[in-house]
Amino acid sequence: MADDTTATGRTVRLVLNRQQLELVDRTVARGVAQDRTALVHLALAEYAVLAAAGGLPR
Amino acid sequence: MSAREPIFEWELQPGTGKAIELRAGQILRIEQVGGGQCVDFNAFNLHDYKEFMHCGRTRTVHGFNPTKGTFMWSQPPRERALLYIMEDTYGRNDVLFPRCSSYVYEAAYGFDAHTNCHDIQAEAQREYGLTPDDVHDSFNLFMCTEVTLDGRATITRQASKAGDHVDLLALADVLAIPNVCGADVMRTSNFGLKPIKLQVFEATEAELAAVPKTPILRSQRTPKDFRNPVIKADRALTRDPAYVPEFTNVPLETETLEIELTPEEAALFDSVRLPVHGDDDGAALRDVLFSWWESRFLAASSGAPAIGDR
Ligand SMILES: [Zn+2]
Numbered sequence: 001m002a003d004d005t006t007a008t009g010r011t012v013r014l015v016l017n018r019q020q021l022e023l024v025d026r027t028v029a030r031g032v033a034q035d036r037t038a039l040v041h042l043a044l045a046e047y048a049v050l051a052a053a054g055g056l057p058r
Numbered sequence: 059m060s061a062r063e064p065i066f067e068w069e070l071q072p073g074t075g076k077a078i079e080l081r082a083g084q085i086l087r088i089e090q091v092g093g094g095q096c097v098d099f100n101a102f103n104l105h106d107y108k109e110f111m112h113c114g115r116t117r118t119v120h121g122f123n124p125t126k127g128t129f130m131w132s133q134p135p136r137e138r139a140l141l142y143i144m145e146d147t148y149g150r151n152d153v154l155f156p157r158c159s160s161y162v163y164e165a166a167y168g169f170d171a172h173t174n175c176h177d178i179q180a181e182a183q184r185e186y187g188l189t190p191d192d193v194h195d196s197f198n199l200f201m202c203t204e205v206t207l208d209g210r211a212t213i214t215r216q217a218s219k220a221g222d223h224v225d226l227l228a229l230a231d232v233l234a235i236p237n238v239c240g241a242d243v244m245r246t247s248n249f250g251l252k253p254i255k256l257q258v259f260e261a262t263e264a265e266l267a268a269v270p271k272t273p274i275l276r277s278q279r280t281p282k283d284f285r286n287p288v289i290k291a292d293r294a295l296t297r298d299p300a301y302v303p304e305f306t307n308v309p310l311e312t313e314t315l316e317i318e319l320t321p322e323e324a325a326l327f328d329s330v331r332l333p334v335h336g337d338d339d340g341a342a343l344r345d346v347l348f349s350w351w352e353s354r355f356l357a358a359s360s361g362a363p364a365i366g367d368r
Contacts (some may be wrong), residue, residue: 006334019310
């Protein structure tokens with residue numbers, strides 16, 4: 001499943017187009033996270049909480 | 059409002075429609091006389107007929123039964139609220155079904171000629187120089203429809219009574235065209251054709267102030283923004299040899315972010331990833347990213363300003 005598996009975790013290659021990057025960058029600019037990478041980590045953490053609470057429309 | 063003097067009155071007879079110039083700030087009341095009568099409705103920007111009320115946009119924003127407190131929107135890229143549904147005493151309308159047409163009555167019932175909403179609309183619109191090709195998808199007032207579990211739309215009988223009415227407040231100058239639906243052999247109007255009363259009133263300051271504000275967005279474009287602002291006046295389609303495509307944001311270059319997941323994050327990721335992405339980690343993480351973004355930041359769930367959303 002992983003692009004690259006190590007003993008400590010794995011690396012995911014996240015491909016974003018310029019529009020998706022614009023939205024990411026605008027969100028970062030709002031102070032939601034330090035940078036693009038931090039935003040993705042935050043998204044995963046908060047998404048998991050929402051998913052566990054059944055709060056995500058599928 | 060009934061105490062107010064109407065500035066225009068008309069009784070629509072079965073088989074007919076009427077084009078009415080409705081200025082911004084005027085209210086068109088469409089009222090049942092005998093009850094149980096479906097009314098098809100078209101509306102155009104009075105100063106530019108290429109902008110018209112768009113059922114697709116309207117049902118996306120307000121659902122399959124838009125009623126009191128919702129808007130009739132024009133088509134992309136105009137996307138303005140043209141009319142506001144200020145009152146709706148019966149509360150059953152339809153934006154799923156197209157206007158009925160002569161084809162339907164010939165194919166299904168064998169009629170050579172029969173009253174039908176398309177031809178009635180076209181004849182009413184002809185008073186303003188429009189052609190049968192200009193009739194657009196109709197907003198069907200006083201029409202009861204349902205969507206079945208297998209995804210089909212069906213028509214049921216209706217229970218509107220004499221005096222039931224819809225009040226449409228014009229937010230721009232429009233040509234409003236209501237017509238008595240021609241379907242007397244369907245349950246749409248309970249197998250009968252009845253007249254409909256039309257009145258136009260001036261809205262009060264208080265009524266105008268009560269309309270929810272819709273935002274003005276850069277994406278709402280008019281002919282001055284079009285690469286080709288000229289209305290095509292001949293019928294055949296021929297290629298423009300000088301055409302050079304200018305699609306927005308194209309080419310859509312991509313960048314790759316290398317996201318290092320800790321063992322805990324990797325386990326979390328695997329527990330929430332959606333099966334639709336198979337073993338594509340990148341697609342699954344992109345889904346997580348934008349689904350999260352939607353849940354946290356999305357301002358307009360129906361893809362348009364959530365004004366009067368229901
Ligand atoms: Zn009809």
